[in-house]
Each structure stands twice: as structure tokens, then as C-alpha cells.
Amino acid sequence: xxxxxxxxxxxxxxxxxxxxxxxxxxxxxxxxxxxxxxxxxxxxxxxxxxxxxxxxxxxxxxxxxxxxxxxxxxxxxxxxxxxxxxxxxxxxxxxxxxxxxxxxxxxxxxxxxxxxxxxxxxxxxxxxxxxxxxxxxxxxxxxxxxxxxxxxxxxxxxxxxxxxxxxxxxxxxxxxxxxxxxxxxxxxxxxxxxxxxxxxxxxxxxxxxxxxxxxxxxxxxxxxxxxxxxxxxxxxxxxxxxxxxxxxxxxxxxxxxxxxxxxxxxxxxxxxxxxxxxxxxxxxxxxxxxxxxxxxxxxxxxxxxxxxxxxxxxxxxxxxxxxxxxxxxxxxxxxx
Numbered sequence: 001x002x003x004x005x006x007x008x009x010x011x012x013x014x015x016x017x018x019x020x021x022x023x024x025x026x027x028x029x030x031x032x033x034x035x036x037x038x039x040x041x042x043x044x045x046x047x048x049x050x051x052x053x054x055x056x057x058x059x060x061x062x063x064x065x066x067x068x069x070x071x072x073x074x075x076x077x078x079x080x081x082x083x084x085x086x087x088x089x090x091x092x093x094x095x096x097x098x099x100x101x102x103x104x105x106x107x108x109x110x111x112x113x114x115x116x117x118x119x120x121x122x123x124x125x126x127x128x129x130x131x132x133x134x135x136x137x138x139x140x141x142x143x144x145x146x147x148x149x150x151x152x153x154x155x156x157x158x159x160x161x162x163x164x165x166x167x168x169x170x171x172x173x174x175x176x177x178x179x180x181x182x183x184x185x186x187x188x189x190x191x192x193x194x195x196x197x198x199x200x201x202x203x204x205x206x207x208x209x210x211x212x213x214x215x216x217x218x219x220x221x222x223x224x225x226x227x228x229x230x231x232x233x234x235x236x237x238x239x240x241x242x243x244x245x246x247x248x249x250x251x252x253x254x255x256x257x258x259x260x261x262x263x264x265x266x267x268x269x270x271x272x273x274x275x276x277x278x279x280x281x282x283x284x285x286x287x288x289x290x291x292x293x294x295x296x297x298x299x300x301x302x303x304x305x306x307x308x309x310x311x312x313x314x315x316x317x318x319x320x321x322x323x324x325x326x327x328x329x330x331x332x333x334x335x336x
Contacts, residue, residue: 008036010043013081013104017111024063024115027246030269035242036110041273042240043103045253045281046117049239050106053119054085054097054127056235061113064244070118074098079108085124089233090318099124115242116251118235121191122184129184130191131290134236135166135198136229137176140211142221148176149259151202151210151223156256158201162295167283170264172243172251177236179283183290186297189321192230194296196312199225200303214313215329228315239283240276242269253283 005018020033039046057071073095074084082105084096097120100106109117121130135155137148152168155178159166166178182191199212202225211222229236237243237251252267252275267275303309311323320327 006033008040008107010040010104010107011102013102015104015107015111017107022063024060024113025246025248025269026063026065028248028269030248032110032113034269035115036107038242038269038273039106039110040103042276043106045276045283046106046238046240047100047103048281048284048287050100050117050119052085052099052101052123052125054087054099054122054124055120055238056097056118057109057112057114058116058118058237058244059113060115060244064115064246068244071112071114072097075112079104082108083124085127087120087122087127087233090231115244117238117241119238120233120235121230126184128188129186130188130230131182131184133164133180133182133191133194133198133293134229135178135180135195136171136226136236137178138224138226139174140216140219140222140224143209143223145170145174145176145264147209147223148174149262151206151225152176152178152259153256154206155198155202158198158205162299164291164296165289167253167286168256168259169239169251169253169283170249170262170267172237172241172245172249172267173264176259177251179286180291181286181289183292186293188230188232190297191293192227193300193311194293195225195227195230197296197300197303199227200309201299212312217329217331227312231314231318233317234315239281240272253281255282 006020008015017036022032060068083099085099086096121132137151139148164180166180168178202210203212211219213219239253241251243249248269250267250272313327
């Protein structure tokens with residue numbers, strides 16, 4: 001069955017799947033067809049996270065043990081029914097990225113070996129103003145998923161104090177992602193500043209467990225609040241995306257009351273479809289909300305005025321930004 005092709009009906013549109021028997025997850029024997037059927041089963045959920053968003057495809061043409069690459073520019077042969085949006089990279093260059101608007105787009109990408117979707121936090125109608133504040137809780141060596149969960153619950157309280165509500169999901173690995181839908185009024189720089197403020201506030205609330213330190217050598221055995229996930233051209237695996245892990249885990253939306261009893265391994269290519277069939281997309285209501293960042297940005301202003309706390313280092317692929325501190329690793333800086 002490795003050869004040949006099958007045709008899938010996806011909400012009334014036919015998508016051709018080549019080499020359906022090709023093995024993508026060797027440890028469990030999952031094939032390209034298994035991947036396609038997974039995405040069919042959760043199509044409404046994955047599309048909710050991708051709809052109208054410029055999306056980078058993380059492609060694994062030979063499965064998770066082969067080479068992979070991130071495809072930002074829409075490939076040749078893009079169907080005429082799949083729109084694109086022009087996005088600007090930090091370098092000033094541009095690219096036209098695909099913007100899924102229907103379930104068939106997800107299956108079309110899966111046929112190209114796309115296992116993980118990386119949508120921008122913007123919509124194609126306005127690619128300069130994010131409509132999601134994404135908070136990435138990243139356990140460092142010596143910490144684990146349970147630690148990220150503890151931080152997430154405290155983060156929920158912090159957000160509430162600022163009039164915000166977050167929706168949590170597993171990363172598919174050891175981390176937790178919390179999404180806050182926001183009004184598209186602020187620039188990437190301003191939304192990133194709000195993320196920095198969240199990181200600093202969480203570090204103060206849980207100093208033994210949380211760090212905002214950009215340099216790994218300064219983080220320790222703590223959970224890093226990765227504020228740079230809100231920098232331009234930084235993306236997070238979408239809701240219901242498969243991850244390139246041997247068990248075929250899924251970045252899975254959860255309800256807050258489920259979080260403490262969850263484990264990343266609970267949610268994979270086989271277990272998420274029946275969960276979705278039973279519960280639907282537990283983050284479906286996120287689309288009904290859009291919050292303001294005024295309170296977080298006021299806190300950022302207080303941090304700056306009272307304590308001199310300004311910007312934090314950007315990722316290495318970004319041009320130097322106004323007001324950005326040194327990007328030199330502290331241990332290297334001390335040697336000079």
C-alpha cells in the first residue's frame with residue numbers, strides 16, 4: 001500500500017493522498033494515511049486554530065526519523081481555493097504564506113508531509129497586529145510537565161487580575177501553552193512587551209519555580225516563560241497539531257479543570273479523535289472573546305518607571321531593536 005494513492009472527501013472537496021502507506025511514526029507504525037485520518041477526525045478543531053492565519057508548515061516527507069524543514073512560502077501547486085497572505089519577516093523580506101480557510105487545506109498540507117502547523121498570531125486581513133497573546137511555559141532541565149501545570153494555574157490567577165482569560169493546551173512535549181485572545185490593536189512589539197511583563201510578574205509570584213531569563217545559563221531548574229514567542233516570525237505548534245515524537249503526541253487543548261490530572265502522553269494520534277468526538281473542541285469558545293492589553297501594558301510602564309526594567313533580548317535572528325539590552329551571553333561578557 002506504500003504506492004498508489006487514495007482520494008479523501010473533505011467537507012465536499014476531494015484531496016488526493018499519495019503514498020498513503022508510507023510510515024511516518026515507525027515506533028507505532030502510523031502511516032501517512034493514519035495522519036490524514038487523524039486530521040480528518042479533528043478538522044474543525046485544527047481549522048479553528050489556523051483559520052485565516054498565515055501558516056508555516058513543518059514538513060516530514062520521510063516521516064519523523066527523516067529530514068524535516070519549515071516551509072514558510074506557499075509552495076508551487078498551491079490550490080486556487082487556498083488563499084495566502086503576505087507577511088513581513090524581521091529582516092524586512094516578505095513571503096506569501098498559506099492561510100487555511102477550510103478543512104481541505106489541512107489535508108492538502110498533510111499530503112505534503114506536514115505534521116505540525118505553525119500559525120502566526122495574526123489574521124490575513126491584518127498581518128501587523130496580533131489577535132492572540134501566546135504564553136509558552138517551557139520546563140527547563142530539572143523540571144517537568146507537572147511544574148509547568150503548577151505555573152499555568154498561577155498564571156490563570158495573574159491573567160484574571162488583569163481582566164484576561166487564558167485557554168491552556170499541552171505543547172505535545174513537556175510544556176504548556178496558554179492562549180489569550182486579544183483585540184488586534186497592538187503591534188508585535190507591544191504584545192511582546194505584554195508577554196515580558198507576564199514573565200516578570202510570574203517570576204515574582206513563583207521565584208523558586210519561574211524564570212524570565214533569556215540566557216539558558218541563568219535559568220536554572222525552573223519553568224521559563226518564553227516571552228520571545230511573541231516576537232515577529234516566532235510561532236507555536238497549533239491546537240491539535242501532531243508533534244514529531246515517537247508516540248505521535250498532539251498539542252491538545254484542555255479545560256482548566258483537566259490540567260492537573262493530564263499527562264502529555266495521554267494525548268496522541270489514537271486517543272485525541274475519540275476525545276474530540278465526545279467533547280468537541282474545548283477551546284471553541286475562544287473565538288467569542290477578545291481582550292485588551294491595557295492593564296498589562298500599564299504594569300509594564302510601572303516596571304519601567306519605578307524599577308528601570310526595559311526590554312529583554314530578542315531571538316538571535318532578529319535585527320537589533322531600539323532599547324534592546326546586549327545580546328551577549330553573560331558568561332561571555334564577563335570574559336571581555
